[in-house]
């Protein structure tokens with residue numbers, strides 16, 4: 001039986017591509033802003049995969065595209081992202097992607113002990129913050145620079161729900177420069 005399950009999972013895993021993941025995401029998430037958030041996180045993950053894990057690009061993007069799959073229906077810490085992860089496991093998504101999704105929520109206690117997990121955590125809050133910055137600019141993302149994002153990060157009243165601590169922790173864990181990280185994410189989001 002378990003051999004059969006494993007074979008089925010492998011077959012489904014093959015089928016889990018960006019298009020399928022997007023369909024699931026649209027099934028679970030009605031809010032356009034949350035859909036957009038997951039697209040932006042997927043774009044940032046793709047940009048980092050190009051540098052860190054080029055052959056893994058699609059899986060890194062899948063982690064981004066599905067990390068808040070259950071947020072709209074199951075926003076409590078008891079359920080998010082466990083419910084989404086259980087669903088994705090049943091649909092053949094592999095353990096590394098599931099692990100990264102679990103680890104993006106620090107309260108799950110899941111360690112960010114893979115590159116994919118560290119990058120997902122590092123781009124999640126920042127992607128949301130960049131979108132918030134773009135919203136208050138007449139030309140949106142077009143001329144947004146890292147320095148302007150940094151300035152807004154220091155303004156605690158702006159997009160107050162975004163954790164500055166998580167952003168700083170994410171950057172430290174990647175070992176990248178703050179401006180480099182912000183610029184990479186701006187460019188990735190701009191591209192979509």
Ligand SMILES: [Fe+2]
Pocket residue numbers: 037041067068124125
């Ligand atoms: Fe998120």
